[in-house]
Amino acid sequence: MVNEQDWNQEQERLSKVKGQLQERIAELEPEVDGLQNQAGEIRKRFWEEVTVNTASDEDFEETFHSIKQQEALLSERERSYRLKLQQWKNLQRLLPSPYFGRIDFTENGLGIKEQVYIGVSSFVDSEGLNFLIYDWRTPIASMYYDYSPGPAAYDTPGGRVEGVMELKRQYQIRNGRLQNVFDTSLTIGDELLQQVLGKGADSQMRSIVATIQKEQNAIIRDDQSRMLIVQGAAGSGKTSAALQRVAYLLYKDRERLKADQVVLFSPNPMFNSYVSTVLPELGEENMQQATFQEYLEYGLGAALRLEDPFDQIEYVLTEQSTREYEARLKGIEYKASASFLQALQNYAGWLGQEGMRFNGIRFRDRDLITAEQMEAQFYSYDPSIRLAVRVGMLQEWLLKELTLLERKERTELWVQEELNYLDNEQYAAVHKELHKERGVFDFAEKYEEIQEFLQNKPRRDEGDFDYAEREEELLSRQIVKEQFKPLRRSVKKMRIIDMAGLYAQLFGSPDVYAAMTKEKHIPKHWAEVCEQTREKLSRLELFYEDATPFLYLKELVEGVRINTQVKHVFVDEGQDYSMFQYEFLKKLFPRARMTVLGDFGQAIFTQATELYGADSPLIGLYGEPDTRLIRLVRSYRSTREIVEFTRSMLPGGQEIVPFDRSGGKPLLTQAASKGQLAAQIAEDVAVLQAEGFASIAVITKTAAESIEAHDLLTAHGGAQLRLITKETPTFENGAVVIPAYLAKGVEFDAVLIYDSSADVYHRESERKLFYTACTRAMHRLQLYAAGAWTPFIKAVDASLYEVKELRD
Numbered sequence: 001m002v003n004e005q006d007w008n009q010e011q012e013r014l015s016k017v018k019g020q021l022q023e024r025i026a027e028l029e030p031e032v033d034g035l036q037n038q039a040g041e042i043r044k045r046f047w048e049e050v051t052v053n054t055a056s057d058e059d060f061e062e063t064f065h066s067i068k069q070q071e072a073l074l075s076e077r078e079r080s081y082r083l084k085l086q087q088w089k090n091l092q093r094l095l096p097s098p099y100f101g102r103i104d105f106t107e108n109g110l111g112i113k114e115q116v117y118i119g120v121s122s123f124v125d126s127e128g129l130n131f132l133i134y135d136w137r138t139p140i141a142s143m144y145y146d147y148s149p150g151p152a153a154y155d156t157p158g159g160r161v162e163g164v165m166e167l168k169r170q171y172q173i174r175n176g177r178l179q180n181v182f183d184t185s186l187t188i189g190d191e192l193l194q195q196v197l198g199k200g201a202d203s204q205m206r207s208i209v210a211t212i213q214k215e216q217n218a219i220i221r222d223d224q225s226r227m228l229i230v231q232g233a234a235g236s237g238k239t240s241a242a243l244q245r246v247a248y249l250l251y252k253d254r255e256r257l258k259a260d261q262v263v264l265f266s267p268n269p270m271f272n273s274y275v276s277t278v279l280p281e282l283g284e285e286n287m288q289q290a291t292f293q294e295y296l297e298y299g300l301g302a303a304l305r306l307e308d309p310f311d312q313i314e315y316v317l318t319e320q321s322t323r324e325y326e327a328r329l330k331g332i333e334y335k336a337s338a339s340f341l342q343a344l345q346n347y348a349g350w351l352g353q354e355g356m357r358f359n360g361i362r363f364r365d366r367d368l369i370t371a372e373q374m375e376a377q378f379y380s381y382d383p384s385i386r387l388a389v390r391v392g393m394l395q396e397w398l399l400k401e402l403t404l405l406e407r408k409e410r411t412e413l414w415v416q417e418e419l420n421y422l423d424n425e426q427y428a429a430v431h432k433e434l435h436k437e438r439g440v441f442d443f444a445e446k447y448e449e450i451q452e453f454l455q456n457k458p459r460r461d462e463g464d465f466d467y468a469e470r471e472e473e474l475l476s477r478q479i480v481k482e483q484f485k486p487l488r489r490s491v492k493k494m495r496i497i498d499m500a501g502l503y504a505q506l507f508g509s510p511d512v513y514a515a516m517t518k519e520k521h522i523p524k525h526w527a528e529v530c531e532q533t534r535e536k537l538s539r540l541e542l543f544y545e546d547a548t549p550f551l552y553l554k555e556l557v558e559g560v561r562i563n564t565q566v567k568h569v570f571v572d573e574g575q576d577y578s579m580f581q582y583e584f585l586k587k588l589f590p591r592a593r594m595t596v597l598g599d600f601g602q603a604i605f606t607q608a609t610e611l612y613g614a615d616s617p618l619i620g621l622y623g624e625p626d627t628r629l630i631r632l633v634r635s636y637r638s639t640r641e642i643v644e645f646t647r648s649m650l651p652g653g654q655e656i657v658p659f660d661r662s663g664g665k666p667l668l669t670q671a672a673s674k675g676q677l678a679a680q681i682a683e684d685v686a687v688l689q690a691e692g693f694a695s696i697a698v699i700t701k702t703a704a705e706s707i708e709a710h711d712l713l714t715a716h717g718g719a720q721l722r723l724i725t726k727e728t729p730t731f732e733n734g735a736v737v738i739p740a741y742l743a744k745g746v747e748f749d750a751v752l753i754y755d756s757s758a759d760v761y762h763r764e765s766e767r768k769l770f771y772t773a774c775t776r777a778m779h780r781l782q783l784y785a786a787g788a789w790t791p792f793i794k795a796v797d798a799s800l801y802e803v804k805e806l807r808d
């Protein structure tokens with residue numbers, strides 16, 4: 001805390017700034033209203049103000065200009081309105097807490113000390129000369145996060161500014177009232193951070209703007225790297241930093257970058273709602289958010305049913321270790337690898353010479369164009385032309401063929417029959433159409449004249465157009481055209497390519513596979529992998545591990561869809577994506593910079609990618625010179641005791657540094673039976689609630705175990721527990737039962753691990769899942785087992801936890 005004199009000065013300044021904010025808000029209000037009304041008025045009277053006259057060319061030109069003028073006026077008013085409204089909103093947001101930090105900085109050679117107050121947006125005094133508040137994203141404010149008092153510097157577009165920071169101060173201002181003022185000499189705000197972290201978890205993530213740490217600031221403000229990779233321990237603030245980074249980029253590039261040009265790939269649909277309030281809280285619009293699955297579904301269309309990653313992980317976690325299981329695991333691993341990516345590229349090369357598969361076009365149980373004809377046509381093109389380009393040429397050819405075939409079709413018997421079945425109304429409609437449309441009439445007249453001329457014989461009814469005949473012709477045209485429409489559509493939508501066949505063709509004998517793909521190392525269990533893949537495809541379904549390769553092959557064959565609008569791609573929980581998926585994202589967003597945040601310690605999917613370290617394959621994606629690696633080792637989420645316990649389960653975990661916040665040691669409760677375990681958990685949930693913890697999660701290994709736990713706990717009095725499944729749309733505060741993989745990325749005040757016995761968590765591959773589950777806890781971690789403890793706990797030093805044994 002500061003001395004009384006400083007406190008009084010700060011009080012005074014706060015009142016002054018608040019007063020000025022209020023004044024400015026009061027000034028802006030009528031302006032905002034006025035502009036809104038004006039724009040509304042202009043829109044309403046748009047056509048009154050415009051003189052529409054198209055009699056002559058000059059009149060037309062004048063009308064055109066008058067519309068343009070009116071349009072310009074309207075858009076100018078609307079722009080001013082939006083700007084003023086934004087200003088007004090920013091001021092409203094500042095009012096309850098105008099700033100959270102201050103630095104006093106003297107630039108070398110200037111000798112004037114500037115007081116830099118920092119808040120969520122800038123505010124300039126009424127003369128427009130002095131910054132009363134600096135936006136936290138301004139270059140000068142970066143010193144607040146990067147330096148302790150002493151020599152300091154910041155970068156501006158015009159170069160580096162150096163000087164001395166004499167003071168660094170933090171404020172807590174609530175509802176416009178000064179509550180705390182701290183002077184800090186070290187990194188920011190251990191005191192403030194203590195307070196922030198000591199609070200309860202929320203169903204929504206919070207902005208960390210007032211307490212961003214130096215190492216996080218480096219992530220937020222990096223504007224050089226094409227690829228920024230962040231490996232950070234559980235709870236080290238990766239997601240928080242990512243969101244602050246979006247806000248920073250939107251501010252820094254505000255002239256060029258719009259929120260919808262930033263895409264965040266999130267681990268599950270629920271996560272979207274979890275992080276959705278951070279950016280609006282900072283005065284920015286939300287970026288686009290998607291799960292990779294959503295993207296895959298969009299790319300693959302409705303033709304195939306796609307397994308989702310959660311079903312895949314359920315399979316991996318629940319099935320027994322049979323040969324079939326081993327093969328599936330091998331398949332998952334191989335299909336995520338760079339070798340398979342190369343194999344597919346080679347396969348596309350092979351398809352350029354032979355082996356393409358097409359779907360023939362059939363119509364009314366007849367072959368119109370057979371697959372063989374398509375193949376012949378396709379391979380008649382110059383083989384040096386790219387595969388996808390040749391597919392485009394084939395498409396053109398097919399559309400032309402269809403036009404010819406459609407014309408021929410009009411004389412077919414079925415058309416005549418259809419004509420006979422048309423009711424009077426349909427005839428009448430065409431009749432009316434023919435008479436109404438001058439154009440058609442003229443055309444028909446001309447047609448007759450030409451016929452007359454060509455055939456050199458006079459018309460039977462000279463000058464009298466034969467409507468009956470024309471009507472029939474027009475109707476048959478329409479009938480055939482209607483029926484040919486789906487054929488054209490399927491050509492345009494590339495349904496002519498037998499994609500499933502092309503993909504299935506890969507999974508044959510090892511020799512054929514090797515010949516088609518030049519693959520030298522056929523993976524183990526290949527025969528089973530092939531059988532499983534083909535069997536699934538025969539049901540028009542795809543394993544999750546096949547979805548990205550399938551889409552990749554589709555794009556090699558049909559041409560790549562790219563999105564050049566997106567400028568920044570963020571991948572959260574990046575360890576759960578395969579190299580295959582990264583290659584894919586890189587192709588899809590060729591103009592984007594990429595920020596990948598993840599933790600290899602939480603890699604729960606089989607296709608995981610190591611993010612950090614010299615051999616991280618991710619560095620190769622854009623190459624070392626364009627890639628920056630940042631590592632976060634400080635964990636903010638959990639208490640020291642929880643971090644000390646959880647990090648002991650991970651190889652290399654000792655590098656994780658807990659933030660110094662204390663709580664009880666994790667508590668291990670040993671029950672004699674499942675029933676006893678459930679009764680105890682139900683009771684403990686009630687106790688935790690009574691202690692005031694608002695968000696409590698009973699975490700299970702799988703969805704199946706979640707259902708079991710929910711049933712048992714409900715039977716033992718835990719009626720208020722909500723079951724979370726992959727379909728749950730949003731998080732809400734309260735007590736929940738949730739499978740570990742859905743709890744990824746989020747946090748709870750208290751976590752209870754439903755069953756930590758060796759029966760449940762024993763495979764080495766389950767270590768990280770168990771670790772992920774435990775690291776969701778902020779203040780309390782309680783573990784339960786009805787049998788022997790999982791080996792992951794047995795390996796932990798007994799001084800790091802407490803044990804409670806229940807009697808029978």
Ligand SMILES: Nc1ncnc2c1ncn2[C@@H]1O[C@H](COP(=O)(O)OP(=O)(O)OP(=O)(O)O)[C@@H](O)[C@H]1O
Nearest residue numbers: 208211212213234235236237238239240636637745
């Ligand atoms: N600088 C900070 N100031 C205040 N709180 C912070 C800071 N950094 C992180 N936190 C808090 O720590 C918790 C964990 O942060 P976050 O979820 O961003 O971590 P993460 O690295 O994405 O975690 P995980 O990988 O385990 O999902 C959050 O409650 C967040 O608000």
